[in-house]
């Protein structure tokens with residue numbers, strides 16, 4: 001009998017997330033009903049947001065303990081009772097941290113049959129690339145010649161923000177943790193500069209690198225780094241609020257000082273977004289990302305851990321910054 005390995009979140013963490021908050025168990029193989037499909041998980045996306053979901057209701061309901069850890073991924077249909085979805089189809093959906101899951105056929109996104117590697121539907125053509133593209137191009141709206149600053153620059157979203165900015169003829173400055181990550185951001189990804197927030201004075205370094213001010217700041221971290229960016233914005237600059245990873249794995253919330261004064265005197269626009277807000281424009285974003293990739297303007301850097309059981313360590317490590325590029329879990333190989 002086929003078993004369904006599942007990773008449960010036992011309880012909401014009170015402080016930092018730890019491996020002891022999780023348990024691996026053999027669960028039952030779910031049965032699809034009318035209109036439903038059974039999906040075998042191939043890849044699971046590890047996202048900072050997975051931790052934020054445990055902090056209370058956000059754009060989705062709060063994740064409490066006692067159920068399978070939620071998460072987005074790519075899988076293959078192994079049984080179908082839904083019109084329009086066939087056995088063998090490759091789909092993107094909320095697979096969760098488990099081998100098999102059941103979904104309404106009309107709620108999954110069907111992916112092209114013949115495109116490989118499937119990891120691209122999690123990285124450049126999936127949540128990472130789409131978040132970067134929509135956030136930068138639709139919310140930040142940089143113009144050629146402007147300066148774009150992005151935090152968590154060596155991470156999954158940040159790597160694309162800077163590379164897209166360069167492809168659109170902007171100056172790209174990253175912020176990342178440690179000299180090695182900063183060297184990767186400039187030497188491998190082609191950013192113009194990168195600030196090591198663990199070893200450098202961020203506010204002073206932004207001022208040195210962007211003497212005319214920052215036109216678009218793409219914020220992935222919040223708190224003191226956001227504050228340092230705000231005071232270095234050019235007049236009428238745009239602050240794209242994508243996430244606040246510095247606040248996800250702690251009970252001590254911190255905010256930037258100086259609000260709203262700095263927004264007023266610099267005439268800034270500060271706007272948050274969720275990638276799904278722009279679902280209807282995904283085709284346009286994917287076409288542009290694919291074209292930039294084909295033209296050699298965007299590199300795809302993926303950080304793939306092998307095996308479902310690696311998922312808890314993968315998320316805890318991502319929150320501590322041990323990933324470079326888009327982190328995901330390989331649960332089963334890409335089908336031929």
Ligand SMILES: NC(=O)c1ccc[n+]([C@@H]2O[C@H](COP(=O)([O-])OP(=O)(O)OC[C@H]3O[C@@H](n4cnc5c(N)ncnc54)[C@H](OP(=O)(O)O)[C@@H]3O)[C@@H](O)[C@H]2O)c1
Pocket residue numbers: 046047048049127128131152153154155156157158175176177178181219220221225241242243244245246247273274275276318319320321322323324325326327
């Ligand atoms: N709005 C949306 O729809 C949307 C969608 C996807 C992701 N996001 C947001 O995008 C951001 C990145 O998420 P991701 O899943 O793609 O992760 P990621 O960038 O691949 O990895 C997270 C990175 O954040 C950095 N980091 C961790 N703690 C930090 C701190 N206290 N201060 C500064 N940097 C810190 C680490 O790099 P260092 O080594 O450089 O510290 C780590 O590698 C998150 O804020 C997430 O919520 C938003």
